[in-house]
Amino acid sequence: MTTDLDAYWMPFTANRQFKKAPRLLSKASGMHFWTPEGREVLDGIAGLWCVNAGHARPKIVEAIRAQALELDFAPPFNMAHPKAFELAERLVELTPAGLNKVFYTNSGSESVDTALKMAIAYHRARGEGSRTRLIGRERGYHGVNFGGISVGGMVANRKMFGSLLTGVDHIRHTHDPARNAFSIGQPQHGAELADDLERLVALHDASTIAAVIVEPVAGSTGVLLPPQGYLERLRAICDKHGILLIFD
Ligand SMILES: Cc1ncc(COP(=O)(O)O)c(C=O)c1O
Incomplete structure (x- = not known):
């Protein structure tokens, strides 16, 4: 557990104010976080709207583990992983007609x-x-x-x-x-x-x-x-x- 909070320059945060009274979250499960002191906090916004299925869902944890074991990274330039195509196809099935191409980004x-x-x-x-x-x-x-x-x-x-x-x-x-x-x-x-x-x-x-x-x-x-x-x-x-x- 880190004790010096100085090195991490936090985004969209008043850094000096935060570091005087840090609000740290060190664990999560389902719809709750836990602070390092063990206080349970309801995660009312699902991470940052990006953990809508809940934290630490066993099925998701297992899928991440299995994928890392099988293939953790393949370059997407002139080479590719079959599952990238599979996901694109599944997304196209979900999106309205005419939205039929997928371009992946990181944010x-x-x-x-x-x-x-x-x-x-x-x-x-x-x-x-x-x-x-x-x-x-x-x-x-x-x-x-x-x-x-x-x-x-x-x-x-x-x-x-x-x-x-x-x-x-x-x-x-x-x-x-x-x-x-x-x-x-x-x-x-x-x-x-x-x-x-x-x-x-x-x-x-x-x-x-x-x-x-x-x-x-x-x-x-x-x-x-x-x-x-x-x-x-x-x-x-x-x-x-x-x-x-x-x-x-
Ligand atoms: C409408 C909209 N566009 C872009 C972004 C930027 O996304 P990211 O934080 O993943 O870069 C956000 C993030 O909240 C957003 O709400």
């Missing part, structure tokens, strides 16, 4: 930057190389890489890092407590906020815009459900102008 941040790159490259490959602009949304969170913070809309994540990617603009966010404070499910007001994209098309011209990226349900500046009709309208405006719509 959400890497996924976002990959998707933005794919959008620009896609247009260029089709002979529309002028479509390089990327449109994000205020209050959006798309990870920590340069692409993601550029299209993201969280000020604290952006302000320290200079001019970020060029050619990025943002539509307005949909958080509207004045009209939607007491909504159940998707809020009633705000579909018209999608029209903000038309304003940016008028400003930049559609021929310069590669993609719009939004979180269908935003999760990092409050969990914000899309207003009724908003995503449908965004989809229609993107289709009208040949802009790709990326759901993160």
